[in-house]
Amino acid sequence: MKFLDEFRDVETAQRLIDQIGNRCTRSWVLMDVCGGQTHGLVRSGIERELAGTVELIHGPGCPVCVTSTQSIDFAVALSLRPKTIVATFGDMIRVPGGDGSLMQARGRGGDLQMVYSPMDAVELASAKPDHEVIFLAVGFETTTPATALAVMQADQLGLSNFSIVASHVRVLPAMEAIMAMPDCRVEGFLAAGHVCSITGHDVYEPFVRQHQLPVVVTGFEPLDLLEGILRTVTLLESSRPVVDNRYGRGVQKHGNAAAQSLIETVYEVDDCDWRGFGTIADGGYRLRSRYEAFDASRKFESMTTSHHHNDRGCHAADVLSGRIKPKQCPAFGKTCTPESPLGAPMVSGEGACAAYYRFEPISIETP
Template sequence: MKYVDEYRDPERARRLAESIRRLVTRPWSIMEICGGQTHSILRFAIDEMLPKELTLIHGPGCPVCVTPIEILDKALAIAARPEVTFCSFGDMLRVPGSGKDLLTVKSEGGDVRIVYSPMDALRLARENPDREVVFFAVGFETTAPANAMAVAQAARLGLRNFTLLVSHVLVPPAITAIMESPQCRVEGFLAAGHVCTVMGTAEYERLAERFRVPIVVTGFEPLDILHGIQMCVRQLEEGRAEVENPYARSVRAEGNPAARRQVFDVFEVSPRKWRGIGEIPASGLRLRPEYAAFDAETRFGVAHLAADEPAECIAGEILQGLKKPHECPAFGLRCTPEHPLGAPMVSSEGACAAYYRYRRG
């Protein structure tokens, strides 16, 4: 397959792994931010190609995994209402809230739909003026532009039956929180390529300088990831802490200004709770006051709902890279994809689910 096979070439992968082996002189811990990268690393067994001195820590970049339980409870409450058509990306349907998940609400009669884009939800709202169509706007900087565009279009069309349940989070504040944690073991980062495609690399320059940590903008194919690791290791070995961008086929330093403008026309930066981590200041997005009419939390009166995480789930430690999934006592026993205690066991990008799927036994 063109544009994919070239980045999965076994011979080039072997040569990259070999060059990483030659570079490494001491142990290093590198975090890949994005769940998509975690999935690739386990799917292609990239970690097994690396020298034992290198530890990959799986970061918090899985939107499904970091969506706090109270947002899920809000989603469940809204989806159960008879007048609501609740639209979500497929991955969110099996994430447990305090009690059930969206699939259960669907089986109980809730109108829950899987969509592939917020524009599908917008179309449903236009075609069904008697239904309240709610889109579950989850994700990092990557999904924000399309969600913002859907709201902007709904406003232009004067749609009154379309709202967003917003749970948008941002990568740089999470990196700050990880680096400021006293238990932090991360010495270098692979930044998420698609996030930088939208946002550019300026924020990462500041982080690299402030925490003296190398950050390499990295893609999602095996060669992209190996290349990112190689550049990160070289910086660590040479004592540099810079932002480097080997993923230039997608990322420009200035990002995508049009997409960013769209995002900040509709959303503003706000504090957000992260599942398993807690509230991080200025780490998310919420609708600007002028778009308040599109906020599902106010429309359906669920803003007050609060909930606690299940005590046994160590998602917080997993998402901060303090523990590996198989170090959790519940892993594979009381916590499985069929009966997840926490979100990282649900999403295919979740570190626990990836370990369960590719590494059990």
């Protein structure tokens, strides 16, 4: 097995693997809902090591991957407006929408700026008062507070040329959507440590009571993941559906109150379109009326579209819902590669397809 420099304790890893094998009386199906966990499981070889003992499937844990094509198309259209700059994170520029990607829009004359934080977009708007600056805001609860803070800062500065395409999404409603699928096989969840650092882990308690399966919060390094898997199968073997936190160094029961307050101040929960899932009830956020002047969908309402595009030739919906592994997609490694991606999971640094392409031997499987 291959480990990161800071986690090279192979003996501890092997002991955990042996404990998982000894604990399991049958093969259990676990789903992670975090792109960082997906990459950790694939990169370190944990998924291969546990094959036949635990089946690890990967859910919609990449926020870039689940950003709707409508949001991408809207951002593309905005970037082509005169004196308009669309700012976003680097991963977003190559994600295809129905009308192409932001990178392709740049080739058609669109103005695109890569930024490292929402505050960079606010500073850009302040420095270019003669331009409209629109930030394409994506991410789970982890990044939502930073965008909320940027909106509040823009409000305090009186920036009338700044707005956001609000595409932040919420993890728990997506887990509910997974469980509602008629062919759902998930028997336990590995919850995302970074998300839980904001939300806390107590938010999963009603979910666990309803569905009677364990949710274990874990980190992203190999030993974190193995400890999380061991705890999950232990709970399953003892028929104990509870929430358990195995990422105590980053997650508290009630989460980050200051970050939650920022989200609550600026946003309200709303139904949201997820790529590959369709509309998920309470699956995202929209700006409150107090901050509607910074909502690009209201500011440029005539340019929005409700048209849904499918990822042509891409099985992203099946990958993101855990129905198939990336290598089971007919396009994987053939017509879909990181250099020429058909869908978002091959583009993003947290996408499952990108992880398999980079860290797994290229062999094409059948669904």
